Amino acid sequence: MTPPPGIEQRRILKTAIPGPRSAELHARKNTAVSAGVSTGLPVYVERAGGGILVDIDGNQLIDFGSGIAVTTVGNSAPRVVERVQAQVADFTHTCFMITPYAEYVEVAEALNELTPGEHEKRSALFNSGAEAVENAVKIARSYTGRSAIVAFDHAYHGRTNLTMALTAKNMPYKHRFGPFANEIYRVPMAYPYRWPTGPENCADEAFEAFVSQLHAQVGEENTAAVIIEPIQGEGGFIVPPAGYLARVAEWCHDNGVLLIADEIQTGFCRTGDWFACDHEGVVPDLITTAKGIAGGLPLAAVTGRAQVMDAVHGGGLGGTYGGNPVACAGALGAIETMKAEDLPARARAIEALFVPRLREMAAKYPQIGDLRGRGAMLAIELVSDPEAKTPDAGLTAAVNRACHAAGLVTLTAGTYGNVLRFLPPLSITDELLVEGLDILEQAFAASV
Numbered sequence: 367m368t369p370p371p372g373i374e375q376r377r378i379l380k381t382a383i384p385g386p387r388s389a390e391l392h393a394r395k396n397t398a399v400s401a402g403v404s405t406g407l408p409v410y411v412e413r414a415g416g417g418i419l420v421d422i423d424g425n426q427l428i429d430f431g432s433g434i435a436v437t438t439v440g441n442s443a444p445r446v447v448e449r450v451q452a453q454v455a456d457f458t459h460t461c462f463m464i465t466p467y468a469e470y471v472e473v474a475e476a477l478n479e480l481t482p483g484e485h486e487k488r489s490a491l492f493n494s495g496a497e498a499v500e501n502a503v504k505i506a507r508s509y510t511g512r513s514a515i516v517a518f519d520h521a522y523h524g525r526t527n528l529t530m531a532l533t534a535k536n537m538p539y540k541h542r543f544g545p546f547a548n549e550i551y552r553v554p555m556a557y558p559y560r561w562p563t564g565p566e567n568c569a570d571e572a573f574e575a576f577v578s579q580l581h582a583q584v585g586e587e588n589t590a591a592v593i594i595e596p597i598q599g600e601g602g603f604i605v606p607p608a609g610y611l612a613r614v615a616e617w618c619h620d621n622g623v624l625l626i627a628d629e630i631q632t633g634f635c636r637t638g639d640w641f642a643c644d645h646e647g648v649v650p651d652l653i654t655t656a657k658g659i660a661g662g663l664p665l666a667a668v669t670g671r672a673q674v675m676d677a678v679h680g681g682g683l684g685g686t687y688g689g690n691p692v693a694c695a696g697a698l699g700a701i702e703t704m705k706a707e708d709l710p711a712r713a714r715a716i717e718a719l720f721v722p723r724l725r726e727m728a729a730k731y732p733q734i735g736d737l738r739g740r741g742a743m744l745a746i747e748l749v750s751d752p753e754a755k756t757p758d759a760g761l762t763a764a765v766n767r768a769c770h771a772a773g774l775v776t777l778t779a780g781t782y783g784n785v786l787r788f789l790p791p792l793s794i795t796d797e798l799l800v801e802g803l804d805i806l807e808q809a810f811a812a813s814v
């Protein structure tokens with residue numbers, strides 16, 4: 367796709383990373399901002415667009431992170447900028463629950479059309495992914511009259527109290543923040559690389575464990591919903607075996623349990639389809655979206671079957687800012703961009719460019735235990751011993767640091783902190799992708 371005007375699509379290093387002005391600002395940050403809010407790469411950004419972040423020292427970094435899968439259409443995508451600027455000038459807020467506006471309705475209509483399934487749908491808009499997940503749980507409980515929610519090992523659903531309970535990983539998300547919301551139950555995730563009896567048994571045995579544990583420990587008739595990320599994000603880009611999601615969906619359907627697909631990280635063209643469920647032909651009852659939805663503006667949604675979404679009493683869902691008009695304008699601009707530029711195809715092209723290079727690296731470095739993901743959501747899992755699959759968080763951090771020093775923004779993930787993940791904006795040029803992969807390769811050579 368065409369990068370926005372104004373930012374040269376080129377990596378430029380003028381200073382060490384971080385540079386002196388970033389270092390100065392970071393010292394101020396440490397005296398002004400809670401220590402609980404940390405930064406992965408303390409380079410302070412001034413402008414961004416296409417595949418480039420420009421920092422306050424004049425360095426231009428290649429972006430393989432998209433602000434954690436948010437700037438899918440790029441930072442400052444022209445259609446987003448135009449619509450947001452016009453909306454800010456018209457009005458910034460009325461509160462949709464008081465005096466509504468068309469943009470909210472238009473975003474809901476777009477979500478109902480684009481999300482998986484041809485059935486009649488409704489949407490409700492919120493501010494963050496965690497808030498969308500909270501509301502999906504409220505809706506599922508209200509519709510079913512049941513309370514238990516089943517989540518998976520390695521899941522990430524947010525940092526609010528209920529979503530912390532749904533999130534699997536203790537550090538840094540849950541540590542010392544309990545007690546957590548109750549009626550949350552956890553079952554094993556179909557994680558092929560780490561399935562105890564081997565990846566070939568993963569689909570059947572994981573499904574069997576899901577069914578039997580849910581039956582024995584929760585009870586089908588007590589279960590309002592099963593919530594799953596079709597490809598787990600923070601947990602390490604874990605892709606369940608083909609067909610696994612469809613079996614879970616079928617089981618949910620047969621047992622009157624709602625299936626909530628958390629597509630907050632996978633949604634909006636990221637994985638090479640509009641939604642990751644599309645790839646598997648799975649139609650969830652409820653779907654949560656955020657991140658990529660609005661080109662960087664804070665917006666989130668729950669979309670689902672009309673009879674489920676409409677079961678909630680009037681006034682039961684809402685919030686002061688939910689579906690803010692400026693954020694909705696951003697979403698309409700982002701969705702327009704995704705359609706006009708066929709961004710699912712762009713994500714598949716990025717996969718085609720990335721995967722052979724990562725495969726070559728995996729053949730050279732036995733520390734790359736697994737290579738996985740889909741579209742522009744790809745990752746490598748690093749281990750110190752390929753036989754024992756011992757997670758190597760140290761090497762992961764070292765490679766990540768070396769990429770940062772060379773002006774490539776990479777992110778880590780994974781329950782064991784040993785996954786390097788790649789989430790480039792779909793507006794990045796092929797040249798920057800290739801250069802980023804060269805840097806990654808050099809970072810590996812320097813770190814192993």
Ligand code: PLZ
Pocket residue numbers: 434494495496497499522523524525595599600628629630631656657
């Ligand atoms: N569900 C699948 O990926 C957010 C979190 C980063 P919010 N993931 C990035 C961090 O350390 O806080 C996420 C997600 C999935 C829910 C969420 C939560 O979305 O917008 O961060 O609340």
